Amino acid sequence: MFEALSERFESAWKTLRGQDKISDANIKEALREVRRALLEADVSLNVVKDFVADVQEKAQGAEVVAGVAPDQQFIKIVYDELVALMGDANEPLADADSKPTVVLMAGLQGTGKTTASAKLALHLRKQERSAMLVATDVYRPAAVDQLITLGKQIDVPVFEMGTDANPVDIAKAGIAKAKADGIDTVIVDTAGRLQIDQDMMVELENVKTAISPNEVLLVVDAMTGQEAATLTQTFHDQIGITGAILTKMDGDARGGAALSIRQISGKPIKFIGVGEKVEALQPFYPDRMASRILG
Numbered sequence: 001m002f003e004a005l006s007e008r009f010e011s012a013w014k015t016l017r018g019q020d021k022i023s024d025a026n027i028k029e030a031l032r033e034v035r036r037a038l039l040e041a042d043v044s045l046n047v048v049k050d051f052v053a054d055v056q057e058k059a060q061g062a063e064v065v066a067g068v069a070p071d072q073q074f075i076k077i078v079y080d081e082l083v084a085l086m087g088d089a090n091e092p093l094a095d096a097d098s099k100p101t102v103v104l105m106a107g108l109q110g111t112g113k114t115t116a117s118a119k120l121a122l123h124l125r126k127q128e129r130s131a132m133l134v135a136t137d138v139y140r141p142a143a144v145d146q147l148i149t150l151g152k153q154i155d156v157p158v159f160e161m162g163t164d165a166n167p168v169d170i171a172k173a174g175i176a177k178a179k180a181d182g183i184d185t186v187i188v189d190t191a192g193r194l195q196i197d198q199d200m201m202v203e204l205e206n207v208k209t210a211i212s213p214n215e216v217l218l219v220v221d222a223m224t225g226q227e228a229a230t231l232t233q234t235f236h237d238q239i240g241i242t243g244a245i246l247t248k249m250d251g252d253a254r255g256g257a258a259l260s261i262r263q264i265s266g267k268p269i270k271f272i273g274v275g276e277k278v279e280a281l282q283p284f285y286p287d288r289m290a291s292r293i294l295g
């Protein structure tokens, strides 16, 4: 996924190869390449500007280190900044003191929200944390059926009230049932639309107010490039998210969303989706991602 980005970065390092130290003059071209690399990868413009400014400041303040070539020194600066941009360390899913931990899943239709809900439930089960899925997409019977099917596949209970009930009532009843059953974590799957839509936002806000979730995870499709940044901004401003799951990281997206989400919302990516199967979910590690990006 990051081949193009890695190649572009390679051109940035090249401009410093053979120099004896980093200087204001020779860093200009390298910074220009870094900027180009990030923009081509669909990283949001404001994020790119801040990132390049930070790298420039660090590079200009860098001391000459004996035995370390300037290109290696510059790579280390970019690497550290990439890790910082993505949030330094993995941030695990909340684990509330009083059961159940409530996770509200938000996002547009088709991003992989329902699949991610099931993947998360399986991930928790593997950690000996019991989970329950709650189906609140009352607009699409197929969405409820999809969750039921996935629940069976991973042996996790699915709470549903069909499509005649209201999402707030379903979510509340689901959590009450989970509490009665001693379930550790409830994952509430919500309705998405193809585009951001006021009705969807109001409904989501109502559900959020009614259930006070410990986590509001925005599911973002990595394939959507720049739109991922706008989506994150809108959901965070209107609903308030606590983190994101970036799906379809196995595809051939240019990867910019991975770098924009944290800067835009101040909230971390907690997991990435790397395939259609229910097992295809991984915790997000900024350092591993930065290494992948640098190739």
Ligand code: GDP
Residues within 6 Å of the ligand: 107, 108, 109, 110, 111, 112, 113, 114, 115, 116, 192, 247, 248, 249, 250, 251, 272, 273, 274, 275, 276, 280
């Ligand atoms: P929802 O409408 O947001 O609930 O989306 P779904 O969970 O129904 O997923 C939409 C499509 O994306 C389905 O075909 C999923 O199999 C696929 N999908 C979801 N997550 C991933 C992922 O991480 N990688 C790939 N390649 N496909 C995914």
